[in-house]
Amino acid sequence: MSETASELEELRAALAAAEGRAAVAEADLAQARAVVSTSEAMIAALKLEIALLKRDKYGRSAERAARLIDQLELQLEELVADAAEDKAQAEQAAEKTTTVAGFDRRKPVKKAFPDHLPRERVVVEAPTACTCCGSGRIVKMGEDITETLEVIPRQWKVIQTVREKFTCRACEKISQPPAPFHPVPRGWAGPSLLAMIIFEKYGQHQPLNRQAERYTREGVELSLSTLADQVGAVTALLEPLQALIEAHVLAAERLHGDDTTVPLLARGGTKTARLWTYVRDDRPFSGTAPPAVVFKFSRDRAGEHPFGHLRGWQGILQADAYAGYNQLYQSDRSPGSVLPSLCWSHARRKFFELADVEGNIRKGKSPKDISPIAFEAVKRIDALFEIERNIKGLGPTARLEARQRLSMPLVEDLERWLRGERAKLSKHAKVAKAIDYLMSPAHWPGFTRFLEDGRVCLTNNAAERSLRGVALGRKSWLFAGSERGGQRAAAMYTLIGTAKLNDIDPQAWLAEVIARISEMPVSQLPELLPWNWKQPADRPAEAA
Template sequence: MSDPVSELEKLRAELAATKAELAQARAVVSTSEAMIAGLKLEIALLKREHYGHSAERTARLIDQLELQLEELVTDAAEDAARAEKTTKVAAFDRKKPVRKPFPEHLPRERVVIEAPTSCSCCGSDRIVKMGEDITETLEVVPRQWKVIQTVREKFSCRDCEKISQAPAPFHPTSRGWAGPSLLAMIVFEKFGQHQPLNRQAERYAREGVDLSLSTLADQVGAVAELLKPLHDLIAAHVTAAERLHGDDTTVPLLARGGTKTARLWTYLRDDRPFGGTAPPAVIFRFSRDRGGAHPTEHLEGWQGILQADAYAGYNDLYRGDRKPGPVLPALCWSHARRKFFELADVEGNIRKGKDAREISPIAFEAVKRIDALFDIEREISGLDPAARLEARKARSAPLVAALELWLREQRAQLSKHAKVAKAIDYSLSPEHWPGFTRFLDDGRVCLTNNAAERSLRGVALGRKSWLFAGSERGGQRAALMYSLIGTAKLNGIDPQAWLADVIARISDLPLSRLPELLPWHWKPLANRSAEAA
């Protein structure tokens, strides 16, 4: 008869081994799923690189795959850790992610572990250093607040008894309790990171610095007033362009009894697509409504090509009797494509519970034909206007002519109530089609107005955080700060670092040297010091 105790121990050992095998199997499965998700994401990114960023369906798919990959990698890490706890067998092969080296500009702090004083094998104290192994760990130091005490010593004269003292230091704002870096942080978090002042005040209080909402608001107003001359220079640079991108978006405005829908307009200069050397810049304007009088006022005295959507409010700019002359419209092919894409989006229809068979074959074909134009544009981006125009005449013009003919043939067979008929009418409208084909006559024109739409993305994100503009002046102040921050980003510089330096220097510079502070002329303090040395 077998011993019950030994049988029980045997069963326990078998159970432990089974649990270990199960944990290891789960870890392998989780790792495999993460690997598959990573490969899918890599394939999607390669497709996007090949077919371009205009593939909206691909962009959505990439977002979904990135989220899925994040979850699966996290699950795999948990399962691997659990497997290591429950088994003593050799770990299964798992492809570890390749970590990029930490940026070279970050300071390094050496923490040296106390070295052994004797050999771990024989105990001898005759040991000699032969090298070292370094493991780097990224760490962050919490924000450090400090008070700068500027001391002005007083001296009295033994002869005349007059008191001598250095002049008071310059403060960026009239009630100068805040330094330039703090002011830059406050305004950048409010307008660049969309953190309302009340949330900033709460966070500062948790860090031991009590700054009231009214105190912060007072400084924001002072900074906006301080930076107006720089904003005016950027606006003059933008309106000196021969071609502009224009667009607008909604902004909730606090009004009696609730909120009303105001507007934030953007006008962007970017000559880089046609090889221009002028630096990019953007200005924003605020208005209480979307009336056509606003773009007419914003672009008063300007003449050139306006890339925008088909909003009728721009029509006064296009009038032949306008002074100093009519603005030429160039419409956005992304808008035209989107109207067809919505009718050809298989995944979108399935998500909405519709049958995939409801996809319009006409819309699907229209998207394919328009995408062929985008392929050509990606190849000629950055070339000078003459080279772009030559390529468009040879390659794009025949495709556009064939597209127009095909759309008219399809439209003749459709009811006016058909959804795809409305998409066709939008493109072929006598008021719109010349604007869509403008790019075939001018190498400076872009195929889309995506540059203006990108400049408004931050505003769309911010609406969820700050909920509404508190007043019309608040909206105008936001437009000013968005112009400064947006222009800094377009020129590839850190907006907060730039604002801190500008706030510190702008009052000391004569008006003639103010252009030195523009984003495309600005240099960080370290670079200026190196050049001076």
């Protein structure tokens, strides 16, 4: 029996040793996974940082630049989550054994939380005696503070404005202060609430029905019709400010113009309407005028719409080669013809689609299908973009001098080369169509306008950026309910888009504008324009 007991103890010891080795191996594997996933996250973070630095330095030089950054950000998000998960599993495995060597995980440098956030101090109860010897003679020598960012769910409140009544014992008259001011007639909502409704609908693309559902979950029932009534009233309230922004935009000597589709609710379904944008942005040539944007809505894309939008305006219009703008370019137009300046990004894109090796491979096409002419054209056009990056922000005179010295020889050489290649191609060739778009007698003067005026940009990207939010919003609000609704959306996009161009918080700005505009004389309304407005948090510091 003693031998059997001894053998049993040996087996138990061997099993325990095997389990220990298995635990160590499991811990080693978990930590190895954590190291690998952490390294992958570091690599993804560096790739994203490089892509962002390139974009800041060189601009959006490639068609896939924005898409690449979005992909890198998503990849980084997933890899960091993987690394955190593997790290937690490694720590859990390490708790089962004390023989596993640790590793140092490179932690990202955490930015300090903003100073304007309120701090809630929670003091951990101090010991009454020494944890080592038990003595009560302990003295505080300092403290360590760990900051945790927390959020409090949105709080709704009802402001009760009490107006006391007084009666005079001498004359029997009743006195009472006037009723409180509301931004809209018969209003019940405060300026901040109105600004939130407007910004979420037009700035965050949250339709009113979704807002109403969320407010109900938060304990405040507001019907769709109630919210819509406030939107209409605020639109009318802000109309004078929208008119000031439009006047500022149309005072420019150079504008960016573009349009995009908007589904419009119609009988039996939807029809395709249009939202037009006109952007004033003089910053690329160191202009001092504030940037601004105006949106317009129309039921279709007829050329009469841009002609009417820019009635009375004369200058340089940077746009694509849409024929609807041709009425503006007529020599007998009053007060004068508009000079077209066409977008090189549009021309480059037509070549790029034929020279995109990766894109064609993804579509299942052979690399042999890549057009060498298109590939060479992209390289030559990219040389022009490189020059533009280096002169961005310079004055018109310096920009024009650099273009005539550096860009003009490249453009002349590009023209000769493209005309020579085009003569060898069939009119049915895809690359021939791209060449014809650029070299058309009707288009070429517009493409070379930048060689004659230092204020002109090489691309129409400013207008395309202004429409980016609309393109995202289409997926949320589905369609404009009516023509009036489309016009109302255009007015709100004008206000919010201009605020964003001037780097201010649209919702905070709208809240103050709604609160003040009714009491301000017309002569003081320019004080409320985005470029003249300062956030309340900035004012005390300025006064000090």
